[in-house]
Amino acid sequence: MPGGGVAIAVRGWLVMGRYRAAYYDPDGERHAVPTFPWWSAPAGLATRRQLRLQGLRPGRQPIAAQILWRGVGGVRVAYLYQVSLARPRKPATAAQLAALERAMAARRTCSTCGFERSYCIPLSLGECLDCAEGEFLMGKKLGVALAVLAVVWFVVKSPAGSAGMVRELWSGLGDFMNALAGGEG
Numbered sequence: 001m002p003g004g005g006v007a008i009a010v011r012g013w014l015v016m017g018r019y020r021a022a023y024y025d026p027d028g029e030r031h032a033v034p035t036f037p038w039w040s041a042p043a044g045l046a047t048r049r050q051l052r053l054q055g056l057r058p059g060r061q062p063i064a065a066q067i068l069w070r071g072v073g074g075v076r077v078a079y080l081y082q083v084s085l086a087r088p089r090k091p092a093t094a095a096q097l098a099a100l101e102r103a104m105a106a107r108r109t110c111s112t113c114g115f116e117r118s119y120c121i122p123l124s125l126g127e128c129l130d131c132a133e134g135e136f137l138m139g140k141k142l143g144v145a146l147a148v149l150a151v152v153w154f155v156v157k158s159p160a161g162s163a164g165m166v167r168e169l170w171s172g173l174g175d176f177m178n179a180l181a182g183g184e185g
């Protein structure tokens with residue numbers, strides 16, 4: 001990039017804040033690779049992703065430069081390649097497509113019930129929605145069963161005659177149901 005050097009340098013000075021200057025190293029004197037901060041990379045260079053958008057891939061060329069910026073979790077890097085040395089992207093082979101399809105099928109398959117779903121299994125659940133819902137309902141049933149057991153245990157173990165206790169509980173339950181129904185109780 002002989003012609004654009006001065007313009008790049010000027011632009012670099014204008015664009016960069018003080019800490020960004022640490023990432024401006026166009027000759028790679030400090031970083032081994034020509035290094036630029038965000039937005040000041042010279043024309044003719046592109047990231048792998050930008051190449052892909054143009055239907056290109058880097059091919060066998062080495063990394064031409066890098067962009068450094070302060071991002072989440074510290075200094076981040078993006079590698080740049082010469083667009084002029086890029087190769088057209090090869091269409092995916094049948095084997096690659098098959099591998100992709102297998103990978104997607106694995107992501108759609110529930111590890112609990114083993115069914116392949118029409119959607120990807122949510123990582124937060126780790127299983128399909130049917131399984132997750134089933135466990136939720138099971139949990140509710142278990143909770144009710146435990147509550148009933150607790151009441152029975154309480155009645156059976158209570159020292160003050162169980163018959164009277166059952167009657168008391170029963171009328172209490174009736175009052176409760178009436179209150180729920182908005183009755184006079």
Ligand SMILES: [Zn+2]
Nearest residue numbers: 110113128131
């Ligand atoms: Zn499932």
